[in-house]
Amino acid sequence: MGTSQKHSCSEETVGVSTSTIQPFLKWPGGKRWIAPKLALCIKECLRSTYYEPFLGGGSVFFVLRPQRAVLSDVNGDLVNTYVQVRDHHEEVITLLKELPASREEYYRIRNEEPDNAVERAVRFLYLNRTAFGGIYRLNKDGKFNVPFGGGDRTPEILWRNKLLKKASIALRSANLRPGDFESLLRLAKPGDVVFCDPTYTVSHENNSFRRYNEKNFSWEDQKRLVRSATLAADRGVAVMVTNAYHKCIKELYAPHSPMILNRMSCVSPKVQGRRLVRECVFALGPWPRRWRRHFR
Numbered sequence: 001m002g003t004s005q006k007h008s009c010s011e012e013t014v015g016v017s018t019s020t021i022q023p024f025l026k027w028p029g030g031k032r033w034i035a036p037k038l039a040l041c042i043k044e045c046l047r048s049t050y051y052e053p054f055l056g057g058g059s060v061f062f063v064l065r066p067q068r069a070v071l072s073d074v075n076g077d078l079v080n081t082y083v084q085v086r087d088h089h090e091e092v093i094t095l096l097k098e099l100p101a102s103r104e105e106y107y108r109i110r111n112e113e114p115d116n117a118v119e120r121a122v123r124f125l126y127l128n129r130t131a132f133g134g135i136y137r138l139n140k141d142g143k144f145n146v147p148f149g150g151g152d153r154t155p156e157i158l159w160r161n162k163l164l165k166k167a168s169i170a171l172r173s174a175n176l177r178p179g180d181f182e183s184l185l186r187l188a189k190p191g192d193v194v195f196c197d198p199t200y201t202v203s204h205e206n207n208s209f210r211r212y213n214e215k216n217f218s219w220e221d222q223k224r225l226v227r228s229a230t231l232a233a234d235r236g237v238a239v240m241v242t243n244a245y246h247k248c249i250k251e252l253y254a255p256h257s258p259m260i261l262n263r264m265s266c267v268s269p270k271v272q273g274r275r276l277v278r279e280c281v282f283a284l285g286p287w288p289r290r291w292r293r294h295f296r
């Protein structure tokens, strides 16, 4: 199954906390729905450092709670938000509480570009909780352009449910850095696990391309990811990659055969608007032979 069996994983797990935390960000393509199963699988192989190069909302990190983690994302504002939540969550909450969740306030904040790192994180969290559908979208100039969400969207859950405080504790074990995935995959060593949840380039089971970042994750990026994951796996690193269920993705990862996951799409809140979507999980490197059992 893996490309390398040089350091096969033991059943012994090291440095993983048992208490799960709810992610503080709502993030497109987030793996909240499958994070407990992915974390169970990862836990079996993790003997040293956990790497997550496509951090987003960090669903798997917050279930796994590893003792040592390196977390990264190409979105510098997102990484800054994690750093400020880890190091200054009380200040962040105090500033957030001052901001009413109103249309007027939303557009005022959307138009601002604070220099201060804590204020940038406050803006990021406020927009994440009050934007339409919790969508993150930048225009071609790199400016956030999602309209106001309205309804009962508010950042209040961040302090009412102590999401930032709990995240701040969990993140003490994390080295956070902005950047491209490739440099992170290069750092991993045998005994480490790398979980990759990239932006999906192809939509599920059709040929249309999607974009929700200022720089689209291109087909070249997908090829770069397979190459880096394979190189890491050949060094004895356990690498897990999720992706859309699509013929061209399966061909890209051949000879690795994916575990196929089913989920109901949450694009529309209406029951009729939901549809079954399939996704893939690939495991490269020294995973236990029976890794798929966690997904049944």
Ligand SMILES: C[S@@+](CC[C@H](N)C(=O)[O-])C[C@H]1O[C@@H](n2cnc3c(N)ncnc32)[C@H](O)[C@@H]1O
Pocket: 027, 028, 029, 030, 031, 032, 053, 054, 055, 056, 057, 058, 059, 060, 072, 073, 074, 075, 179, 180, 181, 182, 197, 198, 199, 200, 213, 217, 221
């Ligand atoms: C599907 S989301 C990850 C969701 C996350 N697993 C969760 O559960 O919330 C993909 C993330 O990859 C990031 N990304 C896109 N291109 C990247 C690149 N070249 N290197 C690193 N991160 C990238 C995006 O900014 C986005 O946050």
